[in-house]
């Protein structure tokens with residue numbers, strides 16, 4: 001039985017991570033750490049009154065000697081906690097984004113390589129049934145050559161924890177580009193066959209720092225809002241990524257925008273088919289009048305696809321199960337730490353381009 005220790009027991013830990021660990025047969029949560037004692041009470045009632053409870057992650061790792069450390073803290077802590085856990089001999093699963101700077105991401109990669117342990121960052125959107133269906137359409141050749149894409153996650157009103165860590169650049173690394181972009185840019189690149197990004201351009205805007213309108217998106221309940229807190233990140237980012245194989249990706253991410261409604265999407269242009277995954281619905285276009293539409297949960301049984309990882313419909317559970325299978329069964333990881341470093345290079349490059357007004361070569 002693998003011993004699991006969770007660091008950070010906030011929104012994402014008590015939801016998807018807790019339900020995943022409870023279902024995974026060969027792993028058991030033995031300890032949790034949070035700097036807020038009331039969060040530890042939640043962990044105790046979610047798992048068992050016998051689990052170890054800590055306010056200091058180093059003490060937890062030293063005493064419990066877990067096989068796995070699951071990192072669910074604010075972004076700036078991902079890298080230092082991952083490095084510490086790897087150095088102490090634990091495998092690490094870490095929430096997205098990988099890190100808040102390229103330097104921090106490289107430290108994680110170096111610690112992983114020195115330790116020989118498994119380090120994966122959550123990419124739950126890759127593992128959903130819909131994504132696996134799209135991956136199957138691409139890898140089976142049905143869409144032809146994928147030569148360009150567009151992706152985005154545009155919220156109308158959905159700033160997470162305004163004034164708290166999410167909107168404080170030193171703790172989050174940025175706004176919707178790093179928070180939401182990591183999900184959809186990763187999904188687009190994964191579906192495109194992981195081409196290597198070679199250059200980026202982008203613009204960012206911060207127009208809602210002083211807007212006191214009540215957020216109307218359920219996502220705005222993430223994190224902890226703080227009146228008179230810091231808001232020094234963007235609320236809209238637009239950009240363009242070029243890849244080594246000649247393909248490109250147009251991107252758009254917002255926490256707050258004056259648009260019709262919130263939407264998230266990946267659109268791929270292939271020589272045989274165009275694919276669009278928008279708000280849980282897949283459309284397949286062939287240039288004619290017909291559109292093949294698949295409502296994933298009802299029409300597509302991803303468990304029958306040949307992509308090798310979709311065993312369940314929930315992205316987080318499938319992601320964490322895959323991580324455990326990499327450790328225990330030696331299965332080929334679908335996410336590599338190099339892809340994580342490349343992702344942070346793309347995001348940091350877009351922030352740099354927004355500041356300098358120039359294209360950034362990666």
Ligand SMILES: NC(=O)c1ccc[n+]([C@@H]2O[C@H](COP(=O)([O-])OP(=O)(O)OC[C@H]3O[C@@H](n4cnc5c(N)ncnc54)[C@H](O)[C@@H]3O)[C@@H](O)[C@H]2O)c1
Pocket residue numbers: 007008009010011012013033034035036039055057072073074075077095096097122124179222223224
């Ligand atoms: N994959 C997804 O879909 C998804 C969704 C939401 C959040 N996330 C990611 O999960 C992470 C946490 O986000 P959240 O929404 O749960 O935030 P949150 O603020 O609700 O939870 C973070 C928790 O970490 C604790 N914490 C802070 N510093 C700590 C420390 N030094 N040691 C131990 N605990 C500490 C906080 O007290 C809090 O309980 C972020 O990296 C975020 O990007 C991912």
